[in-house]
Amino acid sequence: MTLESDVTATPGDGNVEFELTVRNPGDDPVDVTFRSGLKADFAVLEDDREIWRASDGRMFTQALQSETFESDSERAYSGGWPDPTPGYYTVVATLDIMEADVEARTDFSV
Template sequence: MTLRGSLDVTVDGGVQFAFAVRNDGEEPVELAFPDALEADFAVLDDGEVWRFSEGRLFAQALGSETIAPGEVATYEASWDDPDPGEYAAVATLEAREQDCEARVEFSVDGDR
């Protein structure tokens, strides 16, 4: 697989997610998106607590992006009202015919 994902989480009042997708291959990778949702983010506890795409509408326009060898595409989202707790975040690339995801554990303090 030529795509490698990493996920950074910043907790500062809300929670900010930055999903970096790197092309580790030697050829450009063309990403084709069925709509304006390029990456989705989920927060898990015992089950799913929050999902970026839940309740949102995305433009139904085909999109594309090319990631050259060694380059990184970054996708971001914010969870504005998290409850204190221990969570796992999962970011998933929503491109057709390309799989890439990343997972990271994080916590939200009670005195944020």
């Protein structure tokens, strides 16, 4: 399975919007299984220490879900960090699937 990913962080008015883009650059479809209703998670790090995670304190359906990434296709998953404190951070975005780790990270400032 070969999925590629990248994440963007866009500071806005009182929040930061994240978007994880996952692509299948291969010639064959890729089937993935999500562990729950959570498809993508976003963690914010300050000096390599996690200070916020999108999924913290939230509940998700506890049912496996499958999706297929067709050849040369992509999907975007979004999330947001409300009321960030000004500073320099790294966001780590993870596709929450069973098959393999799909992760992307980028630095940003607020």
